[in-house]
Amino acid sequence: MRALNQYLAPLKRGLKLMISRAVVSIVTDSFQRQNLQVQIQADEVVDDVERFQNYGHSSVPFGGETILVSVGGKRSHLVALVVDDKESRPTELKAGDSVLYHAEGHQLLLTENGEAILTCKKYRVKADEVVFESPQTQFTGNVDIVGVSNAADHQSAGISGASHTHTGVEQGNKETGTPK
Numbered sequence: 001m002r003a004l005n006q007y008l009a010p011l012k013r014g015l016k017l018m019i020s021r022a023v024v025s026i027v028t029d030s031f032q033r034q035n036l037q038v039q040i041q042a043d044e045v046v047d048d049v050e051r052f053q054n055y056g057h058s059s060v061p062f063g064g065e066t067i068l069v070s071v072g073g074k075r076s077h078l079v080a081l082v083v084d085d086k087e088s089r090p091t092e093l094k095a096g097d098s099v100l101y102h103a104e105g106h107q108l109l110l111t112e113n114g115e116a117i118l119t120c121k122k123y124r125v126k127a128d129e130v131v132f133e134s135p136q137t138q139f140t141g142n143v144d145i146v147g148v149s150n151a152a153d154h155q156s157a158g159i160s161g162a163s164h165t166h167t168g169v170e171q172g173n174k175e176t177g178t179p180k
Helices: 002-017
Strands: 019-028 035-041 044-051 065-070 078-084 098-101 107-110 116-119
Touching: 019 044, 019 078, 035 065, 035 078, 044 065
Parallel strands: 044 078
Antiparallel strands: 019 035, 019 065, 035 044, 065 078, 098 107, 107 116
C-alpha cells in the first residue's frame, strides 16, 4: 500500500494544483491576450498568466480575484478563466437581469420587459448617423441642438409651427399678434 501511495503522490499533487484561486496584482493589456500577475498563496507570485475573456468584451480589472487552471496539469502554464471584484460588482439583481458595470458605479442594466437602464455621468455617442425608431421619445431636461434641426412640424405651447396663423398682420416692420 505504501508503494502505491508513493506512486500516486505526484498525481494527487497535480490534481490539487489544477484549479486555484488567486488575487490579481498587475494587469498588462498591451498584448493580444491580456496578461496578469497573480498571487496564489502568500509566497507564490506568478507573472504572465494569460487571461481569457468573452468574445466582444474586454475589461481591465483594478484587482479582484481570479480562478486559475493549470493547463495539462502543469503549474508552469496557468490561465485565468474569470476575474471578479466583489467590491465593485452590483448586487440585488433580479433573476434574468444582466449588467455591464464599471468600478466607479456607472452601468448598463438589462431588465425584464425589454428595459435597458443606462446610469452614468455623461453619455456620448460617436456615429455617422443615429436613428431612434420609437413612437414616443421623452427628454426630462433641457435640450441643446448644435446645428440644424429638421422636422415636418413642431409644437410650442401646443401650437403647430407649420400651420399656425398670426393676428394683426400689417405691412412694414411692425410686429404681428401672437400665433394661434
